[in-house]
Amino acid sequence: MEIESRNSSQKCKYCDCLVDDVDLDSLQCHECKMYVHVKCLKRGAVPGGLVADVFFQFTCCHCSPRGNEQFIRDKMPWLQAILLVLYHMQTRSPGLARKGYFHWKIHIAAFIDRNWDILFRKDFKRKKKWMGTVSGTLSHYSPHFFKSGTAVFNEQGWWTLTYPKLAPNVIVQLNTELMSEKQKLRETKLTIDDTQLLKGILLTKPYVTEEMLQITKTHDAPETEEVYVQTVKNSQKKKRFLLPTIASLSIPLPKRVKKTHKTDLQSKLLKKLSKSSVEDKIVETENVVKPAKFLDPMCHYNTSLDEYSCVRSLSMKVRLTGTVRKEPILSPYTSIYLPPYIRRDSKIRPSWLQLMDELKAKVHRSVPNWELPKRLPLDFVYIQPEHIPAINSLCNQFFWTGIDVSDTLRYPDFSCVVLYGKLIVAFAFVIPDVKFNECYISFIFTRPGWRKCGIAKFMLYHLIQTSLGRDITLHVSISNSALFLYQKFGFKVETVVLDFYNRYLRDDTRESKHAFFCRLER
Ligand SMILES: [Zn+2]
Ligand SMILES: [Zn+2]
Structure with missing residues (x-):
């Protein structure tokens, strides 16, 4: 982006109101050099929808040959990308932060990973080693532009913006000025430290406040870069419980209830086979017998069941339907606009549809020139509030009662719902960040009659793509053939958990109540 000094009487080309010098939340058309408020853009937001993201080569609708606004992503240096991500998260997801600080890996790198295509040019x-670059950049520009939370938490890795009120492009400008001042100093062989230099530059700005000048005096000691390189190396060695753990984030750990009576031979055998791992888990939660609690995002209540326990009487009132929205959905988790569709598919041929086609053909066999009506596509979408009643109803019917999946609306990025017209035929959910760098697949379900045609496979593929850079774990009943699908994707059985499904499944199920705990290492 070219930033030209603007005089205070600049007006927005679209609304004719003044363009504010301080918040700079406007784009300059590279043809006519006029400014346009982000809020005035014809498309409602910049591509990707990041707050204060003006790092585009923009052409306004009057200058563009086809009359539509054009955006070409600028080169995005790491400083700029991280400023943008922190500014966006502090504005849109302040709830994610810990006392205003974001974790370089859990929050910042994960956000960059998920939104790579939005942030960077093709x-x-x-x-x-890009994650190492993220931590390196944070340290390098500390304390001038990034503030470390080490002094606050006595724990490294937490960061916030030194000047939270300044938009990313304002800080980028400050940095450019700082660099050129330093260059001038080098030529004159004078030495002034960067903090003083930056203070000098800030003093020339109309937006400077007393508070900002105070900040420059009370910097924390910068964190060294080596620490971070070390952290990255460690995490690459699959040290899964590297700090910060869930405990340090004050999120309750999942608890498992111990089942005391095991009589059948299979249990005994399995216990022998997996003695150490199972006992570890049991000791940890001895005497913690709590009633089954659903809706706890940290509670491991995965099913991944092939068989359903029991089909209760099908009430006509059961709501089966969902809808597909046409507009993007704002994710409260990542603050990103999700497209209305993940995928549309017209090729998948579930046995249910084949059966229906055959029936229709039979009914109409005496009608001359009758043709099968065109089949609808299968829509793979992100979860939306309208889907909840139907999915809850399916869960209660096929899994166990009391399930409410409303929580998944908090992180729709990690979901996949499959619709045929308005009928919900499958769904799958991942709970992000159940542990440091670990996601958990809570539910994968496909209606009978729609199975074995690649729907679950695509959902799993999508969820794995969404959770890049993190381990994914799940429980699957030991008698469930879905294990083969998981293994195809690289999941490995880590432990056997006896009676895992005891408190969930109905007694008349044919599915084994023991589960494999599987992990896909990243
Ligand atoms: Zn305007
Ligand atoms: Zn223009």
């Missing part, structure tokens, strides 16, 4: 190479 030609920007994704290097293997």
Whole structure:
């Protein structure tokens, strides 16, 4: 983006109101050099919808040959990307932060990972060690632009913006000025430290406040870069419980209830086989017998069941339907606009539809020139509030009673719902960040008659893509053939959990109540 000094009488080309010098929340058309408020854009927001993201080569609708606004992503240096991400998260997801600080890996790197295509140009190479670059950049620009939370938490890795009120492009400008001042100093062989230099530059700005000048005096000691390189190395060695753990984030750990009576031979055998791992888990939760609690996002209540326990009487009142929205959905978890569709598919041929086609053909066999009506596509979408009643109803019917999946609306990015017209035929959910760098697949379900045609496979593929860079775990009943699908995707059985489904499944189920705990390492 080219930032040209603007005089205070600049007006927005679309609304004719003044363009504010301080918040700079406007784009400059690179043809006519006029400014346009982000809020005045014809498309309602910049591509990707990041707050204060003005890093585009923008052409306004009057200058564009086809009359539509054009956005070409600027080169995005790491400083700029991280400023943008922190500014966006502090505005849109302040709830994620810990006392205003975000974790470089859990929050910042994960956000960049999920939104890579929005942030960077297509030609920007994704290097293997880019996460190390993120932590390195944070340390490098500390304390001038990023503030470390080490002094606050006595724990490294937490960051916030030094000047939370300044938009990313304002800080980028400050940095450019700081660099050129330093260059001038080098030529004159004078030495002034960066803090003083930055203070000098800030003093020339109309937006400077007393508070900002105070900040420059009371910087925390910067964190060294080596610490972070070390952290990255460790995490690559699959040390899964690297700090911060869930405990340090004050999120309750999942608890499992111990089942005391095991009599059948199979249980005994399995216990022998997996003695150590199972006992570890049991000791940890001895005497913690709590009633089954649903809706706890940290509670491991995965099913991944192939068989359903029992089909209760099908009430006609049961709501089966959902809808597909046409507009993007704002995710409260990542503050990103999700597209209305993940995928549309007209090729998948579930046995249920084949059966229906055959029936229709039979009914109409005496009608001359009758043709099968065109089949609807299968829509793979993110969860939306309208889907909840139907999915809850399916869960209660096929799994166990009391399930409410409303919580998944808090992180729709990690969901996949499959619709045929308005009929919900499948769904799958991941709970993000159940542990540091670990997601958990809570439910995967496909209606009978719609199975074995690749629907679950695609949902799983989508969820794995969404959770890049993090381990994914799940429980699956030991008698469930879905295990083969998981293994195809690289999941490995880590432990056997006896009687895992005891408190969930109905007694008349044919499915084994023991589960494999599987992990896909990343
Ligand atoms: Zn305007
Ligand atoms: Zn223009």
